[in-house]
Amino acid sequence: MKFVGIVGSNAELSYNRKLLQFIKTQYQDLFELDVVEIKDIPMFNQSDDQTNTAPIQQLNQKILAADGVIIATPEHNHTISAGLKSVLEWLSFKIHPLENKPVMIVGASYYDQGSSRAQLHLRQILDAPGVNAIVMPGNEFLLGKVKEKFDENDQLTDTNTVKFLQGVLEKFVDFVRLVNRLEARKEEPLPKEDLYVTDTIETTIECVDMAAEDWVEQAAAKVNAVEGDTYVKLNRGILTVDQINTFLASMPMELTYADDNNQFLYYNYTKEAEDMLADRVPGQVGNPLALCHPERSLTSVEWVIQQLRSGRQDVVRVHVPTHGPDKFVVHNYQAMHDDEGNYKGINEYILDFKPIVDWYLQQTGLRLEGEIDAGSGASQQDHGVDAGSGASAKA
Amino acid sequence: MKHFIGLVGTNSDHSTNRQLLQFIQSHFREHATIELMEIKSLPVFNKPEDSSVPTDVKEMAEKIEQADGVIISTPEYDHAVPASLMNALNWLSYGIYPFVDKPVMITGASYGTLGSSRAQAHLRQILDAPELKARIMPSSEFLLAHSLQAFNEDNQLVDPEQIEKLEGLFADFVIFVDLVTQLVHAHGSNKKAAENFSWDNL
Numbered sequence A: 001m002k003f004v005g006i007v008g009s010n011a012e013l014s015y016n017r018k019l020l021q022f023i024k025t026q027y028q029d030l031f032e033l034d035v036v037e038i039k040d041i042p043m044f045n046q047s048d049d050q051t052n053t054a055p056i057q058q059l060n061q062k063i064l065a066a067d068g069v070i071i072a073t074p075e076h077n078h079t080i081s082a083g084l085k086s087v088l089e090w091l092s093f094k095i096h097p098l099e100n101k102p103v104m105i106v107g108a109s110y111y112d113q114g115s116s117r118a119q120l121h122l123r124q125i126l127d128a129p130g131v132n133a134i135v136m137p138g139n140e141f142l143l144g145k146v147k148e149k150f151d152e153n154d155q156l157t158d159t160n161t162v163k164f165l166q167g168v169l170e171k172f173v174d175f176v177r178l179v180n181r182l183e184a185r186k187e188e189p190l191p192k193e194d195l196y197v198t199d200t201i202e203t204t205i206e207c208v209d210m211a212a213e214d215w216v217e218q219a220a221a222k223v224n225a226v227e228g229d230t231y232v233k234l235n236r237g238i239l240t241v242d243q244i245n246t247f248l249a250s251m252p253m254e255l256t257y258a259d260d261n262n263q264f265l266y267y268n269y270t271k272e273a274e275d276m277l278a279d280r281v282p283g284q285v286g287n288p289l290a291l292c293h294p295e296r297s298l299t300s301v302e303w304v305i306q307q308l309r310s311g312r313q314d315v316v317r318v319h320v321p322t323h324g325p326d327k328f329v330v331h332n333y334q335a336m337h338d339d340e341g342n343y344k345g346i347n348e349y350i351l352d353f354k355p356i357v358d359w360y361l362q363q364t365g366l367r368l369e370g371e372i373d374a375g376s377g378a379s380q381q382d383h384g385v386d387a388g389s390g391a392s393a394k395a
Numbered sequence B: 001m002k003h004f005i006g007l008v009g010t011n012s013d014h015s016t017n018r019q020l021l022q023f024i025q026s027h028f029r030e031h032a033t034i035e036l037m038e039i040k041s042l043p044v045f046n047k048p049e050d051s052s053v054p055t056d057v058k059e060m061a062e063k064i065e066q067a068d069g070v071i072i073s074t075p076e077y078d079h080a081v082p083a084s085l086m087n088a089l090n091w092l093s094y095g096i097y098p099f100v101d102k103p104v105m106i107t108g109a110s111y112g113t114l115g116s117s118r119a120q121a122h123l124r125q126i127l128d129a130p131e132l133k134a135r136i137m138p139s140s141e142f143l144l145a146h147s148l149q150a151f152n153e154d155n156q157l158v159d160p161e162q163i164e165k166l167e168g169l170f171a172d173f174v175i176f177v178d179l180v181t182q183l184v185h186a187h188g189s190n191k192k193a194a195e196n197f198s199w200d201n202l
């Protein structure tokens, strides 16, 4: 399970940050926690809409992709910090990522009341119609007199507190499961995907047949694409096109780029189809995604793109056991976003990570437990995306 | 004649709460001078380690110190006080204490039917915090609902009942200000308590 933890303080030294960081490491068996900061988010102003700036969009994406959110609030003048309130106002103005999101509140303050009043206000705020989060009832976690609570390694010293916090967090994990099950049932169906690419986007190279075997050559001529030893400026560096190719070819994985218009634009071509984990052939590049997959798997392909485009999931992974027990093959469909958080397509990377695991086990002396069941595709259950791709569709 | 500060509780360019304060300013000009104060330009409060406060804030604090009372008009954002107003109040209680024992009257306007009632309740709790400790006029509430429809083009409140209610509250506030100046016994210790009070020493 993946949670986002919002540090409700923008102070340089923050006990609420320490608290979330402690939760992240101490309870990593319960969930994965991404601790996020609010200090780059400007003061909310109704007459100066900055919803589409990078800091707000990044937070938006993270919250949308998370199973739940933990907010750690300070208390300033009997209420939550102005910085945190400002963030919640941005997240209830033009966008509403907290809608129906399970939320747990924790808080640390210097005083013995431990942010109790701020937490009550925060509950009311999260309950407002523009926010509409689902806050876990009861289970207050207040850390009062916080300056005395951490040791020099930022660990909570009181074992009862650590145990109590564990209990509360376990309940939150159950709560998240429950809420997400309720919400799943009434989730709106997502818009259809245009898998045959009947439309264009700004970057589409027009007037070239997408299905053509030599799409790359035709399209390159059309836009005068640079190649060879021409320099390209990147974030952050300068490489020639040859160097970029060398670099991408050396990646220990099969990389594929599909844009947000569902057009297959690139793969790091180093092997012939029969030697690849997921076969691709050079002539496929440029195809609409519909032509890269067999008909029967198009609904799964569409489901994956819908998840990524809507932000319901940031990455969809599929475990493909058909390569036998001496390979751990995972297909990763990673959503890509620009600086403003707009969906930009899929980075599909496919790799056998067994060599890395083996190396790691050898280095550390750790062992894997249990049998590796090569045959079962348990994790593919509902939405298996067909592993075999394009070549089979073409045949 | 009394001198009040009318604190606009939002950084928005178009605000019915600003309109309300402008109305109060002109409607009661025979009884008090009212200077409107904006909170737009303030940076996000971040508890600077060196306890420094922007000059804008110092000037605001000075004006509040000088005034007989403050009228705060708050919008309601997400059932609470807007971040920009909370932000201003954080600065105005960070090593400076212009609100301690300052008579305050709260008003508020909202687009909906409730007239910012929940934000006003929060604002009372906020103003009661140890470093603000304002003297909030008790048992009084001015809620302007449907605020987008509440004014005519001359910026006058259209509902005579609302005007009458406001006149009553304003007259009470003038008396309340005088009463508070008589509550001198606790003043010295309140001021000292706020000044000696430091969250860092807890």
Ligand SMILES: Cc1cc2nc3c(=O)[nH]c(=O)nc-3n(C[C@H](O)[C@H](O)[C@H](O)COP(=O)(O)O)c2cc1C
Pocket (backbone or CB within 6 Å): A009, A010, A011, A013, A014, A015, A016, A017, A073, A074, A075, A076, A077, A078, A079, A108, A109, A110, A111, A113, A114, A115, B047, B090, B091, B093, B094, B129, B130, B131, B199
């Ligand atoms: C302007 C100001 C007002 C504060 N008001 C309160 C308060 O009302 N109640 C409280 O418990 N702590 C209050 N504190 C102290 C906070 O406990 C402390 O700043 C914060 O909660 C600690 O969180 P952090 O370390 O994550 O920033 C206040 C601090 C400041 C600077």
Ligand SMILES: Cc1cc2nc3c(=O)[nH]c(=O)nc-3n(C[C@H](O)[C@H](O)[C@H](O)COP(=O)(O)O)c2cc1C
Pocket (backbone or CB within 6 Å): A046, A089, A090, A092, A093, A128, A129, A130, B010, B012, B014, B015, B016, B017, B018, B074, B075, B076, B077, B078, B079, B080, B109, B110, B111, B112, B114, B115, B116, B147
């Ligand atoms: C982020 C956001 C949240 C809001 N939440 C509320 C609310 O909880 N209750 C309400 O009555 N109006 C809400 N509003 C609408 C109005 O802004 C509000 O009624 C306000 O009090 C109008 O004051 P103003 O004209 O001075 O800006 C919200 C507006 C924004 C931008």
